[in-house]
Amino acid sequence: GESVGLHLPTLSVQEGDNSIINCAYSNSASDYFIWYKQESGKGPQFIIDIRSNMDKRQGQRVTVLLNKTVKHLSLQIAATQPGDSAVYFCAENMRGAGSYQLTFGKGTKLSVIP
């Protein structure tokens, strides 16, 4: 399959273990954050989002943690499966002059070892 990026940070995890993917965001005024998963040859797929008035949100097998003090976002995947292998992007909404445009991080490649 095609690569979505070169020289990406890579996280290798044993199947069944938990994964933690980290993201540092840039703008202290950002108020909305999203995690996306991108598999080879596909577009980014929405995983979970969180607003700045929360510090934790849980989905199915995933948890997002937001630390506004240090501008840090993390995605935790429980019981990682081979199908979780993909590139994961965090995105922040840097609300400017009335426009809505997401700014994406560089991505982290997750490789699950069977």
Added chain:
Amino acid sequence: EAGVTQSPTHLIKTRGQQATLRCSPISGHTSVYWYQQALGLGLQFLLWYDEGEERNRGNFPPRFSGRQFPNYSSELNVNALELEDSALYLCASSPGQYNSPLHFGNGTRLTVT
């Protein structure tokens, strides 16, 4: 519910030519966004259309343009193609509400030779 659809999936052009990429949003979504994903550079915001109007554009030259039709589908045009325009072009849609996630299509892979 059908997702965001993009066509063509692959497009090969030569330098100096024009490329036209198409996108159909999720039914009920009025906003369409275009992103460029070049190898190693992540997703770069290109254009945002809502209700037929261009609402914002990223830091790209004017030869990148587009439009949104009354049925909310959209077209991205790239004129005077350059080699560095080779990338995956992603379209996303949203219902136009603030703080709602974008839903992406699988992209058009544009190769400029």
